Amino acid sequence: MIINLRSDTQTLPTESMLRAITSAPLGDDVFGEDPTVRKLEDMAARMLGKEAGLLVVSGTMGNLVSLMAHSNRGDEVILDPDSHIFYHETGSLAAIAGLMPMPVRSREGMLDPDDVAAAIRSPNVHYPRPRILCLENTHNRSGGRILPLDLHKRLCAIAHERGLKVHLDGARIFNAQVASGIPASEWAREADSVMFCLSKGLSCPIGSVVVGDAEFIERARRFRKQIGGGMRQAGVIAACGIVALETMIDRLAEDHINAKLLAQGLADIAGLKVDPDKVETNMVYAEHSATGLSTEELLTRLKEQGVLASGSPPNRIRFVTHRHIDRSAVEEAICRIKRAVEGA
Ligand code: TLP
Numbered sequence: 001m002i003i004n005l006r007s008d009t010q011t012l013p014t015e016s017m018l019r020a021i022t023s024a025p026l027g028d029d030v031f032g033e034d035p036t037v038r039k040l041e042d043m044a045a046r047m048l049g050k051e052a053g054l055l056v057v058s059g060t061m062g063n064l065v066s067l068m069a070h071s072n073r074g075d076e077v078i079l080d081p082d083s084h085i086f087y088h089e090t091g092s093l094a095a096i097a098g099l100m101p102m103p104v105r106s107r108e109g110m111l112d113p114d115d116v117a118a119a120i121r122s123p124n125v126h127y128p129r130p131r132i133l134c135l136e137n138t139h140n141r142s143g144g145r146i147l148p149l150d151l152h153k154r155l156c157a158i159a160h161e162r163g164l165k166v167h168l169d170g171a172r173i174f175n176a177q178v179a180s181g182i183p184a185s186e187w188a189r190e191a192d193s194v195m196f197c198l199s200k201g202l203s204c205p206i207g208s209v210v211v212g213d214a215e216f217i218e219r220a221r222r223f224r225k226q227i228g229g230g231m232r233q234a235g236v237i238a239a240c241g242i243v244a245l246e247t248m249i250d251r252l253a254e255d256h257i258n259a260k261l262l263a264q265g266l267a268d269i270a271g272l273k274v275d276p277d278k279v280e281t282n283m284v285y286a287e288h289s290a291t292g293l294s295t296e297e298l299l300t301r302l303k304e305q306g307v308l309a310s311g312s313p314p315n316r317i318r319f320v321t322h323r324h325i326d327r328s329a330v331e332e333a334i335c336r337i338k339r340a341v342e343g344a
Contacts, residue, residue: 001306002306002307002308003306003307003308003325003329003332003333003336004308004324004325005262005307005308005309005319005320005321005325005333006308006309006310006320007200007310007320007322008172008200008201008255008282008320008321008322009199009200010322010324011199011200011201011202011203011322011323011324012203012205012324013203013204013205013240014203014243014248016243016247017203017204017205017239017240017243017244020239020240020242020243021236021239021240023239024036024235024236024238024239025235026233026235026236027233027235028232028233029055029230029231029232029233029234029235030225030230030231030232034232034233034234034235034238035235036234036235036236036238036239036242037055037231037234037235037237037238039238039242040053040055040209040238040239040241040242040245041053041054041055041209041238043242043245044196044209044211044241044245045211047184047185047245048184048185048188048194048196048211049185049188049189050188050194050211050212050213051212051213051214051217052211052212052213052214052216052217052218053209053210053211053217054209054210054211054217054220054221054224055207055208055209055231055234055237055238055241056195056207056208056209056210056224056229057206057207057208057229057231058197058199058206058207058208059084059169059171059195059197059199059200059208060088060089060090060092061208061224061227061229062195062197062208062209062210063084063085063089063092063134063167063169063195064089064092064093064096064097064223064227065210065220065223065224065227065229066167066193066195066210066212066216066220067085067093067097067099067132067134067167068096068097068219068220068223069193069212069216069217069219069220069223070131070132070165070167070192070193070216071097071099071131071132071165072129072131073097073098073099074098074099074100074128074129075099075100075128075129075130075131075132076099076100076101076102076121076127076128076129076130076131076132077093077099077100077101077102077131077132077133077134078102078104078116078119078120078130078132078133078134078159078164079101079102079103079104079133079134080103080104080105080106080109080111080134080136080139081103081105082105082106082109082139082141082142083106083134083136083139083141083169084136084140084141084169084171085134085136085169086101086103087141088140096227099131099132100128102119102130104116104119106139106142108139108142108143108145108278109136109139109141109142109143109145109147110139110142110145110147110148110151111135111151111155113151113154113155113158116133116155116158116159117158117162120158120159120162120164130162130163130164131164131165132164132165132166132167133155133156133158133159133164133165133166133167134166134167134168134169135147135152135155135156135166135167135168135169135191136168136169136170136171137152137168137169137170137172137173137176137187138171138172138173138175138176138280138281138283140171140172140283141312143278143279143280143283143284143285143318144172144175144259144279144280144281144282144283144320145278145280145281146176146179146180146280146281147176147187149180149182149186149187152187152190153190156190156191157190165192165193166190166191166192166193167191167192167193167194167195168187168188168191168193168194168195169195170184170187170188170194170195170196171195171196171197171200171208172196172197172200172201172281172282173187173188173194173196174196174201174202174249174252175201175252175255175256175281175282176281177249178249178250178252178253178256179252179253179256179280179281184196188211192212192213192216193210193211193212193216193220194210194211194212195208195209195210196208196209196211198240198241198244198245200322201248201252201255201282201322201323202241202244202245202248202249202252203244203248203322203323204237204240204241204244205237205240206237206240207237207238207240207241209241248323251323252281252282254326255281255282255321255322255323255325256279256280256281256282256321257327258282258321258325258326258327258329258330259279259281259282259283259284259319259320259321260276260279261327261330261331262284262319262321262330262333262334263275263276263279263284264276265330265331265333265334265337266284266286266319266334266337269334269337269338269341269342270290270341270342271288271290271291271341271342272286272287272288272290272291272337272341273286273287273288273289273290274286274287282320282321282322283318283319283320283321284318284319284320284321285312285316285317285318285319286316286317286318286319287315287316288315288316288317288341289315291341294313294314295311295312295313295314295315295316295317296311296313298311298317298340298341299311299317301340301341301343302317302336302337302340304340305336305337305339305340306336307333307336307337307340319333
């Protein structure tokens with residue numbers, strides 16, 4: 001049996017999601033007439049303490065329309081070069097939104113407020129207008145770390161004092177909620193917009209939601225249409241999202257326990273460098289330089305042992321736990337990964 005630790009995006013819809021799809025009332029969402037989409041959008045907005053919500057196809061689309069709705073072309077966006085928006089979204093902020101990235105490097109996902117303050121330029125005819133600060137929680141490339149609420153508040157305060165909007169890429173904000181015990185709405189309160197994904201640990205087949213104030217959401221809705229993201233009977237997607245928000249959040253705790261267990265097992269494998277203390281949610285990164293293998297070679301060896309992981313070249317591989325990975329799958333994965341590495 002394959003043990004698929006590539007991503008929590010690999011999760012399949014639950015039985016109740018499939019049932020919900022067949023009984024959801026539907027309409028044309030471009031006309032605002034799909035009651036199931038409206039229900040999900042209202043529910044998401046309420047949970048995060050915002051006025052309105054917008055269902056989008058993907059996290060990437062949610063981030064893009066949020067940036068577009070907060071800005072004008074040529075404006076500047078302050079963000080971590082290790083953020084998903086900068087690193088993994090095909091340059092859409094530049095290519096589609098016409099925005100200028102101002103990268104500020106974080107330390108393991110934690111932006112330094114002084115670095116952010118220094119990066120916000122004062123008005124000058126030569127400069128792009130600094131417009132948005134992007135945050136990411138949990139932070140993917142730092143291993144699913146949680147942005148502490150006090151740091152989040154300080155960063156938001158600096159941005160707001162200088163007239164910037166804050167967009168939170170909260171693809172896995174509910175992992176942060178479950179692991180920290182802090183409601184997602186606490187992080188959302190300080191941010192102007194939040195995107196979160198239904199299609200990751202929450203197990204939906206498709207979908208993310210953006211929340212913010214009503215005016216922002218109306219702008220985001222127009223941009224969603226402009227980039228081809230207007231959907232018709234999207235209640236089939238939203239129906240799964242409602243089940244996810246009602247029933248799938250608390251179980252993320254299991255994924256966190258399993259990730260910690262996996263990290264502890266991998267830490268004992270010679271050739272891999274893993275720090276279990278840094279595993280706060282459902283991701284484990286292993287640094288593999290000492291194996292002498294390239295990331296691709298190691299991924300191939302893992303695949304031969306029936307373990308799927310993802311690569312973060314040149315020297316890291318990533319394992320993500322999710323609903324289809326239980327404790328025994330983790331134990332088996334550790335044995336197989338050990339075999340793959342020792343074969344090196
Ligand atoms: N992340 C995916 C890959 O794209 C790397 C994954 O497997 O982790 N924000 C964050 C923090 C993300 O991790 C992701 C997806 C997104 C946004 C984008 O979501 P989608 O894939 O729905 O566009």
